[in-house]
Amino acid sequence: MYIAPEKTQTTPRASGASRRELIVGAALVGGSLLVGCSPADIMGSGAPKTDFGAFGPFIKIDADGAVTVMNKHQEMGQGNHAGLSAIVAEEMDADWSTVKVKQSAANAKVYANSLMGLQGTGGSTAIANSWMQLRNAGATARAMFVQAAANVWKVPAAEITVKDGVVSHPSGKSAHFGDLLAEAAKVTPPTSVKLKDPKDFTLIGSDRVRRKDSLAKSTGQAQYTQDVYLPDMLTAVVAHAPRFGGKVTSFDATAALKVPGVVDVFAIATGVAVVGNGVHAARKGRDALKVEWDNAKAETRSSAEMLADYQKIARGELTPSDDKWASFTAKGDAAGQFDGSDVLHATYDFPYLAHATMEPMNCVAQVDGSKCKLTYGAQGHSLDQMAAATVVLNLPGAIEIETLFAGGSFGRRSSWDSDYVVEAVQIAKHVGKFRPVKLVWTREDDMTAGHYRPMAHHAVAVKVGKDGYPAAWRHRVVIQSFAKASPIMASMMVKNNVDATTVEGASGSPYLAATPIVDAQVFTPHNPVSTLWWRSVGATHTAPVMEHTIDQLAARAKIDPVDYRRELYRRAGPAGARHLAVLNLAVEKAGWGKLEDGWTRGVAVHESFGTVVANVCEAKIIDGEPRVRKVTVAVDCGIAIARDQIAAQMEGGTCYGLSAALFGQVTLDKGRPQQTNFDTYRVLRQNEAPQVETWVLPSANPPSGVGEPGTPVIMASLPNALFAATGKPVSSFPLVKA
């Protein structure tokens, strides 16, 4: 028997919300955005009034003086627990060895990401957007302790010093934060505080800034969503449509309900939920389920057919009616520039990629009427609150979120449609009574659920000047836009019909800055396969395209690829200055020139999220497959806060990019994903992992992120190393064909 999923209505029922908040909520539930409201206004509406205590929303201090930093961001492996708490500890002069970190609540009014306007972690912004906020918070707390000591000791505040959580006066008086806590809490926080001169930092940039969670994560004690067990909790799995855009027609739950431990079976918007006691029972119930699917609106092409259409679009042989070509960089008159023999043509094909986080998607939800609590590795807090609010008819800020560690994300846990979160809330709403339900996606659910790095095709034509350098550059990108699939994302990311994430890294490239004539355009066809940001987003394809094209141009001009880049960065002016610096550092540390035994080097340089990374890799074809043995990375991420974590992110980011470049692809056959688990979606293993060596460029600039920028560079330097060996350009990924 099939019961149609419930439709949401239009009136939110939040008690105690202001009239303005109710208007905001009504607009949201009705599916529209209010003009004149900031996103934080909207997302924070309905948030409970919270007393954060004397030291504000980011700092809690125990009676013994131990400092806890509240992290508004998700710690999904990238190490921001360490970096963010070190910023506070530095300005506060706290005792670093006892500083603790906790995930904050979800509350866009106080915890919004200042680079996004809503609470969320992404774009490698955690450190960058928190830098001044947390320095100020730390310095303010420090000033309150200094004033407290001055009051108690009756000495001038200016004579007081603080070190490692101990406040001292030259007279010999000294006290721990804990001793002064009551007095400090009474001090009115100063409205402006003096921050340290970065040259006086003693913790930031030192080797003492290490992870705070390594022991918990080496003993099985760290808690992830998968590890939540609450009294009376049920486990849910969902039978999803085998094709994107498919819908349930009908289902027969007779056999499923006979499986011991299965409690209930019902339809939700995205499929059929099977709820039971534990994963094993729920899965067996799902296996016994019979579901008929309606494929009328589903994608039924193969990915090869879709890609062929992309190529036709790029050649101008096909123009789907759902989009128009949009220019992302244009200068000079490109007409007639690309017809002669002095033109290099290159095309590139990129497959769909799954994030394949180690912990598949999951979420624990509790719903009673419009009351809703979520416990999980939240990454896009505000977006998830808004999505959950529309299911339970409440204001976004009233959705309570307890954030746990995430077993990886690479972008996946924060999605524009909050897909797995909405499923969990729908199921918990059906179960009701605030009974906890843990939605568990199996690896197969996770891998076939879309939200892939979009498939993409690039076609590049470069007219080469007499000096061997680009005189004119034509660039066509065909790729899906996930921003255009969501009104709120579109409002933030689409300008002049260009979704910035589809072309970032080509737009803004120093190579285009160095080229007098440029005609660069993007076309974004629509189809039901959902796509999403994937570690380093647009750079996953623009970096290989730009960097591999440069190596082909250098080879054509018979100029060394390093020298060729140096000249282009010089021509690009300020747009190339940081690129030149990291290139020089990477080449100096790696060495350049010939290697023995058939190994070759490749170089690439790419900026993403304000961080510029260069790497030199050493590669060779062994047993028919490319192998990378060593990668030397140089990174300019502004002031280095947690040096060892910068290295860790370059190591991990390189492996992630290398895995995708070598093996990563999701292909569709008649609309069905062919890769369902790690047996068919091959990923990098220990025996294939290179040694990565990281060099950080000294810098006085504000810090930028490191979670993503390491990833795309290896996707470019490896093809360049292979090109150096074979002279054959790479034109499609992955490099190892299945």
Place this chain on the structure above:
Amino acid sequence: MAIELEINGVKRQVAAEADTPLLWVLRDELHMTGTKYGCGIAQCGACTVHLDGQPIRSCQTPVGTIGAAKITTIEGLGGAHPLQTTWVKHDVPQCGYCQSGQIMSAAALLAATPKPTDADIDAAMSGNLCRCGAYQRIRAAIKDASGELAVNAKA
């Protein structure tokens, strides 16, 4: 059905269908959450535990087949195992989700091969995926611990 298991030296009674993978008995019945689910098909190693000292994938081990064999999980290593010490020293974990399985595979390796070569590490550890790419630190921490184990053995 009622099944008796010996886990980390303690006898435990569980009620489970015989075909239930040990992984889900550990997790859903006993709430021993250190052992992780990553793939369910013996491809990722996140669920690695020891059965009589041998590393096995608990996601592919029906609980009815275990009998009297002794099970050791990450909780059974105690927290001060040389590998856990070097894991912290090298800040190996990133997201950390794979690390229980990595450490269990590495512990079995060191028990059998106290001074593993790079080739030994490749052979023993390539069944354990780390999507965060902590591979070189895993290797370094194993080598570091193998030195420490050797010192301890001499003393």
